[in-house]
Amino acid sequence: MDALRATALSKQYRWSGGTNQALKSVSLTVPKGSILGLIGRNGAGKTTFLRIASTTLLPSGGKMDIFGHDVVQETNLVRERIAVIPQESRPFYWMNPRELIYYFLTLRGHTREDAHTRAEQALSELGLLEYADTLVSRLSGGLRRRAMVAMVMASDAEMLFLDEPTTGLDPVARRSVWEAIRKAAHAQRTIFLTTHYLDEAEALSTRIAILERGTLLAEGSREEIAQKVQHPYRVVVSGGFTQGELEGYGEPTWLEDRWMLFTGEKDAREISRMALERGARLSVAPVSLEDIFLQIVGKDISRDEEGDDEGA
């Protein structure tokens, strides 16, 4: 069964001064037990989508189901199975992480014993045990964020919505959050997260969705998305080639002391062969998610700009 199913979902914000079409007919499914990483530039509509799914914002059109329950019609059934960390949410400063988790769980209806056990487990999973009794007001920003993650992870929610859960976390802390998220997915919980760290989306997500100005540009596993780009190889050469020569294969970018360009497989082979003959230093690798993102979103932006030119 799908954990989330959105069909032609749209959202238009309205206020007295105007409107903003934040989502334009987005259709997306998230299988149960998967980790979906939603990426996109600032203002792309990630938070808007996540808030509609987590029943804190009403959509303007289309349909969205969580575990088969409509988020508008069957809100209560949805709410019994989800938990969310909103973007820029902050913990109560007069509690310590242990209390934060404990009271969040008893608020959600867990018994005291259950809340206690779950709190200890979450503290240990997220590496928060040594800070468990430190007041939030004395914790660093990253530790506060981790305490928020621990709060929702500790709950029994089957689907977790995490809006930029790792913003401000150090590399080690980020990995402990990843570990906790992976463990949750193994336990058949579904994770919907947004992030600006593409390496994170790549390392963590079983599925990736790219949103740009309210439109879903790509969705699928890392490999499926890589196939969508025209140039799945990243070629870097130093010496042995002129710019003009490389322009025959793509759009080379000068990186201080070498050229970088994205190519298809055939061109990558050809450049490699030539580099070998000429004794030039060369590296060829599949594109990273960041490269894919820039290619997909970049194409969308430039297409739009062309459109604007025609209109002018």
Add this chain to the structure above:
Amino acid sequence: MKERKLASVLSIIAANGFLPLRRQPLFLINTLTSPFSFLFLIFILGGPDLIGYGISGGLVLTILSIGTSLQGDMTHYKADLKFQEMVVASPVKAGTYVTGMALSEFVFSIPGMCVFILLSVFYAHYIFLGGLIVLATLILLWIFASALGFTLATYLADMRETFMIAPIISIFLTVVPPVYYPISRLPPVVRPLAYLSPTTWAANLVQGAMGISSTPLTLGQGLLDGGVLLLSAAILFLVAWKKSQWRER
């Protein structure tokens, strides 16, 4: 998980009422400061004759402050901490959250309540019936204050607005209407205006029960006062319910 109303309400009372108190015991006397300042001024300026008004006004003000802190906390949790959103996306229903919050704010007013109830008993020597009337009035007033706090919280977007609006509202509910003085002190032409404030009706009840108003409290008048209080609370709740952005549009 299904909603467990009682567990949720108790959790909020503990987390939002008792825990902050344990961390910062000054919260306990915080709600005492305003009513005591008024009591002190009234005693200095008016002498022992008027002190009854300082006490009955203090009771009303103490309960009303529950509404003010409820509003402040709810706006803070919604706008600054985004905690409300975490509650919305959970099995906990809006009514449970508001009830829990309103009860947790009550915790801070316990000292003020105790002090002023004791003072009123010493002052008025009222017996069973009077005490019952005062208690009933305070409960109605608590419902009204919570409704007011909830309504305001749905309209005020952030704490900046709160700091601006809350004192103004407080003045028009406690200082201007005859809460700290008998309504007979107002010129007859403006007296009807005083009845626009629900606190006038509450003060009328408390002053009557304490036997300090010029006209004794009749059963009919008492029921009318209580009815108006309850009605205004109901209207406010209705407005809040209709207008509250539990889920953003």
